[in-house]
Amino acid sequence: MVLASFQVGLLRSALSMVAKPTPVNANESDMNFTRIAFLPSETPEARKALTRLAKRYGNAKPEDADVVVALGGDGHMLQILHRFVSTGTPIYGMNRGSVGFLMNDYSELGLVERLRASGLTTIRPLRMVAIDEAGTSHKAIAFNEVSLLRQRSQAAKLQITVDGKVRLEELICDGLLLSTPAGSTAYNLSAQGPILPVNSPLLALTPISAFRPRRWRGAILPHDAKVIISVLEHDKRPVAAVADHVEVRHVKTVEIAEDKKRSVKILFDPGHSLAERVLNEQFRF
Secondary structure (H helix, E strand, O other), rough: OOEEEEEHHHHHHHHHOOOOOOOOOOOOOOOOOOEEEEEEOOOOOHHHHHHHHHHHHHOOOHHHHOOOEEOOHHHHHHHHHHHHHOOOOOOOOOOOOOOOOEEEOOOOOOOHHHHHOOOOEEEEOOOEEEEEEEEEEEEEEOOOOOEEEEEEOEEEEEEEEEOOOOEEEEEEEEEEEEEEOOOOHHHHHHOOOOOOOOOOOOEEEEOOOOOOOOOOOOOOEEOOOOOOEEEEOOOOOOOEEEEEOOOOOOEEEEEEEOOOOOEEEEEEEEOOHHHHHHHHOOOOO
């Protein structure tokens, strides 16, 4: 009953916000895309694409560009998002990698026209503040998720606090993650977490291989929730915290909340917006 009331209370708060969602998609056809900066990954495919595209469209300095075109896969795209967060420069990805969930299809033709016709999605990252066993504070942001993972053979013991109230006294598990809507189709989905509509004011709190309580499947939280994860028996059961590419080992507490001061703009081809991709993912099998 405690677990049920935990989720019901939070879900009511979240649903009250869903009733009045904030639009995040907008058409940017009036933007100027004459200065394009191409930023490739290290793969041969991305390097070859850079050569061909730069010959056709030029290659502006990133700091002077109207738009940044990332050439690679989703991992490279995440790095670009971190690099250009809160600069106001829109990011348009073209897939030269393996997965490409955040990327548009690759084509050398009509790029300027594609950019002008694209739709804009604005996303905010999560802010992580992790305190390690030495008392040192580590800060990082994550566009996909912040995850806590056991470092050794023994399962982790975690306590979950949401908005100042302890919601779960003890979770024995391999780990736990808090995901954004944009990241809900990544690690969160692999851990059997819910897929969230990209424009929903929600976060997904998902356990990884929960042992006790065995039936707890996580929670859906309002986007402005402040989550604190305390590591119990941290000396015996060490835990690492990971925010996208930043890992902090031997953490004692991890505080996670939406970063309201930072955001990034991503461009998608018409009919292939991030919201559409997230929706499509729910009907794949």
